[in-house]
Each structure stands twice: as structure tokens, then as C-alpha cells.
Amino acid sequence: MSEKARLSSYTPTIPTTSCGFAPTSSWIESWVPELPLHTIITLISAITPHIPSSALQSTLNPDARTFISNLPSFAEEPRVHALLTEPSPIRVHLFEWSPLSLGWYESLLWGFIFASEMLVGSASGSTPGAVGVWNGTAIKLFKVQETAAQGPTLLAPKGAVDAVGSNLVQRIGNLNLRGRGSGSQEGQGEAGRDV
Incomplete structure (x- = not known):
């Protein structure tokens, strides 16, 4: 069965995507010929009939080991020999x-x-x-110095929560806890500011 016949018999089992795309056999046939699959498909189709069924179960099977050791002899297979004598052109990207x-x-x-x-x-x-x-050249490199990461403290907050905490600590530190009666001018000055 040819490559094209196999592709045309393909029916997508993938459901339609959210954007409405459903892969079809014509869509697959539009891009598969661009893939460099001819060589590998020819090799697989030439070697597959020679693989013992027991070799497909395990590579530790003696039949599988014999098959693997006989792989170079498949170079004489007509389809494989044609590939080896006429390599496909190199595609430049x-x-x-x-x-x-x-x-x-x-x-x-x-x-x-x-x-x-x-x-x-x-x-x-x-x-x-x-x-x-690089001395004496126009190239100037810099030196990277790594320091140990330090966690946030009250004196060096990191992040919004820590900033609020440090602001709160600063306000509490500025409170006059000695009482308002300690100095008459001090109390009047503060009372005058609040008005």
C-alpha cells in the first residue's frame, strides 16, 4: 500500500478544537509530503516482513538478537539497496x-x-x-559578587506587608509615652497642632 493510500484512508479521531479546526485527510496530505519520511518508511516496509513475531515482544528474545545482528544483511534487499545507492538530496534550511x-x-x-x-x-x-x-582591549567585563540572601527585618522591610509594619513601628516609636502633664508648653504646643 502506498504512502498516499494509507494517508487517504486515515480518518481523524481528534475532536474539533475550540477554534473549530478539525484535521482532515486532505490537510494531512498537504504537509506530510514535505516531511523527509520516504527513506525511513521504505526501510520499515522492507524490513518488517523479516521480523519474527517473537522478536516484537522483547528485545531480550534470542530471535530479536539474531534479527538485530542480521540487520546489515538487509542492505541487499532491492528497496534498501536503491536507497543506499541513490541517497535523497540534502535539504538546506x-x-x-x-x-x-x-x-x-x-x-x-x-x-x-x-x-x-x-x-x-x-x-x-x-x-x-x-x-x-581582556586588559588592553576595548572589552570591559564586570565581576559578579554573590552575597547571602537576607530576610526582611523591621529595619529593612521587604514587600507591602513589611512596609505597613515598619510604618506602624515608626508611628508607635514617635508617640510620647511620658504623659502630657510633664511640660506645660509641650502639651499646649501639641494641643495647638491638633486644632
């Missing part, structure tokens, strides 16, 4: 740089450069990155 792919490549390249500088530094026994491989 052109690649075009985009700003995203160029950015990815540059970051990868500079990452390798930075890592190499660190390796050279550690191999020489000096501080990693301080070797100066």
Missing part, C-alpha cells in the same frame, strides 16, 4: 537572524567569555576573574 536570536547568541557568547575568564582565574590560583585576559 536557511536561517535568518532576528533581533531575538541575535540577542540570545550574543548573551550566550558573552556568558562563555565570562565563564572562561573565571576558569582562567581559578586555574592560575588568583582570584577568579582578576586575571585580566
Whole structure:
């Protein structure tokens, strides 16, 4: 049975997607010929009749081991021999740089450069990155220093909840807990501000 006949007999079992697309045999036939499947399908169809049924259950089966050791002899099979003598043409897929792919490549390249500088530094026994491989060039590298992560404290809050907490602590700290009667001018000044 030919490839095309097998594809036309295919009926999709995939339900329609939310956007209304349902794969059909004509849709499959539109893109499958573009796939480089001819070689592998020819090899499978040439070798399949020679596979013992017991070899399909387990590769540890002695029949399977014998079949695997005899695989090179299938090169004499007419269909396989035709593939080996006339290889399919090489398909060239052109690649075009985009700003995203160029950015990815540059970051990868500079990452390798930075890592190499660190390796050279550690191999020489000096501080990693301080070797100066790039001294005298227009390339300026920076040194990454890692510090241990510190959790939030009342003096150094992190996040909205901590900011509210620190604001509350600050307001409580500013309260006059000595009482209002300790100084007559102080009490009048505060009373005057509240009015």
C-alpha cells in the first residue's frame, strides 16, 4: 500500500478544537509530503516482513538478537539497496537572524567569555576573574559578587506587608509615652497642632 493510500484512508479521531479546526485527510496530505519520511518508511516496509513475531515482544528474545545482528544483511534487499545507492538530496534550511536570536547568541557568547575568564582565574590560583585576559582591549567585563540572601527585618522591610509594619513601628516609636502633664508648653504646643 502506498504512502498516499494509507494517508487517504486515515480518518481523524481528534475532536474539533475550540477554534473549530478539525484535521482532515486532505490537510494531512498537504504537509506530510514535505516531511523527509520516504527513506525511513521504505526501510520499515522492507524490513518488517523479516521480523519474527517473537522478536516484537522483547528485545531480550534470542530471535530479536539474531534479527538485530542480521540487520546489515538487509542492505541487499532491492528497496534498501536503491536507497543506499541513490541517497535523497540534502535539504538546506536557511536561517535568518532576528533581533531575538541575535540577542540570545550574543548573551550566550558573552556568558562563555565570562565563564572562561573565571576558569582562567581559578586555574592560575588568583582570584577568579582578576586575571585580566581582556586588559588592553576595548572589552570591559564586570565581576559578579554573590552575597547571602537576607530576610526582611523591621529595619529593612521587604514587600507591602513589611512596609505597613515598619510604618506602624515608626508611628508607635514617635508617640510620647511620658504623659502630657510633664511640660506645660509641650502639651499646649501639641494641643495647638491638633486644632
